[in-house]
Amino acid sequence: MRSRVWWGTAVALCGLLAAGCGSGDGKSADTSTGSRAPVTVTDCMGAETTFDRVPGRIVTSNASSLELxxxxGAGDKVVGTGFPPGKGTxxxxxxxxxxxxxxxxxTVIPKEKLLGSGADLYIDTFASMGNMGGGGMGDAPTAEEFKAAGIKHVFLKSTACxxxxxxxxxxxSAVEEDITALGAVTGTSAKAKELVTGMREKVxxxxxxxxxxxxQARPTYFFFDFDAGTKQPMAVCNRQIAHAVITLAGARNAFADCDGDFKQVSWEDVVSRNPGWIQLGVRNRGSEAANEKAFxxxxxxxxxxxxxxxxxAVKEGRFLRIASERTTIAGVENAAVVQEIARTIHPGKVK
Incomplete structure (x- = not known):
């Protein structure tokens, strides 16, 4: 099975913590000098990280945090990434x-390269949050090593938790809170508010x-992760963001009884649930023609x-062609996918 690049968005419940999460009118912090009121964010276990200045050199662990x-509008602060997005994706x-x-x-950024990157912030989507000392993938630096290198290390809660x-x-809501927090950290609160408002309008x-x-009137729905392998399917479980997308769209996740994010199942399990709709979840190939071929x-x-x-679903040709990333990566596109699924499975109800 191919390496899974899942994913996530941002870092904290900004609104529950101290000053600096952006003014009530949605204006960003002053980023011309990097100074502003402190912003405090938390990880899954409640540990706090405080920013007295807007980070100027950010490294992202993968394409999801880079996209956010x-x-x-904080792309000019990003100096490096792991798991880079393919051209056109x-x-x-x-x-x-x-x-x-x-x-x-x-793939995962080598430890030495990350510590020597000159970054002042590392945004990590691969956390194993039971071990807060390091990241959840590869030979990750320890908390002490991050501190010695002058790098603040935050986890993307939508996925890490x-x-x-x-x-x-x-x-x-977790995605919206993450976007708000990341906007506060990078001094782009106004844009974060705009993105969250747009998501809420769609949903x-x-x-x-x-x-x-x-x-019982909601059709059952199976997310077919084609790129994860066909010998043994990978099911989306009820704590993965795709489950929220499917539920909000008015469908029933065929594996809603699976606690966790992803789980390998058998085709016998899929057959026993006999979904009414199947999403052909292929990963973006970089062009419309290549994507259609994969679908x-x-x-x-x-x-x-x-x-x-x-x-x-197969006999009746009830397939949805929606890229995996837009559904399983916590981000702005989740709301648009809610609309697309709902329009397809509830024709005439959703404009």
Whole structure:
């Protein structure tokens, strides 16, 4: 199975903590000199990190946190990334900026390279939050090593905390809080507010249209992670952001009873749940033609595999062509996917 680049967005419940999370009118902090009131953010375990200045040199662990910084208008502060986005995989307005960011690691950034990057902030999406001393992937630096290098280390809560959520994710509030916090840290609170407002408008429209649909009237939905491998499927569980996206769209995740973020299951498990809709979750190939080819391959595999050809969704051709990243990476695009799914499975109800 290919290496999983999951993912996440930002860092804290800014509104619950001290001053500096942005003024009530949504204006950003003064970033001309980097000075402003302190901003404090937390990790999954409640440990605090305080910023007295806007970070000037940021390293991101992967493309998800890089994309968020670009959307917030803080891309000029990013000096390096791991797991870089492929050319053409980000929206056109962001792609050129992303391609100019130095690649410190094609996968996990090597420890020595990260510590020697000159960064003053490292945004980590790969946390194993039970071990707060380091990151959750690779030979990560310790807290002491980060401190000695002058690097503040924050975790992206939308993803890093997923496995420790006390219950299923059913909305995008964690993503919105993360965007708000990341905006506060980087002095882009006004843009963060704009992004969150746009997400809420999309989701609220869907809620009004399909939120009252009875549970049994909601179709079952299977996210087919084609790129994770077909020998043994990878199911989206109830603490992954995709579960919230599916639920908000008025569907029932076929593996809603699975506690956690992802879990390998069997095709027998999928068949027993006989989903009414299947999302062909392929990862962005960098061009529309390449993406369509990948969607075709995923569909053909389901139609040609004896174990899945009899599924209700397959027999009736009920497929959705939505890229994996937009669904399983916590971010701005989640709200748009809620709309797309709802329009497809509840035709006529969602505008």
């Amino acid at each position: 910084l670009l959307r917030l 980000l929206p056109a307005a962001l792609d050129a900026q992303a391609q100019r960011v130095a690649v410190l690691g094609r 997923a496995a420790q959520n006390k219950g299923p994710l059913t909305d995008l 609220d429209g869907v809620r009004k249209a399909v939120g009252g649909t009875a549970e 075709d391959e995923a569909r053909e595999w389901l139609e040609g595999n004896p174990a899945t050809s009899g599924l209700k």
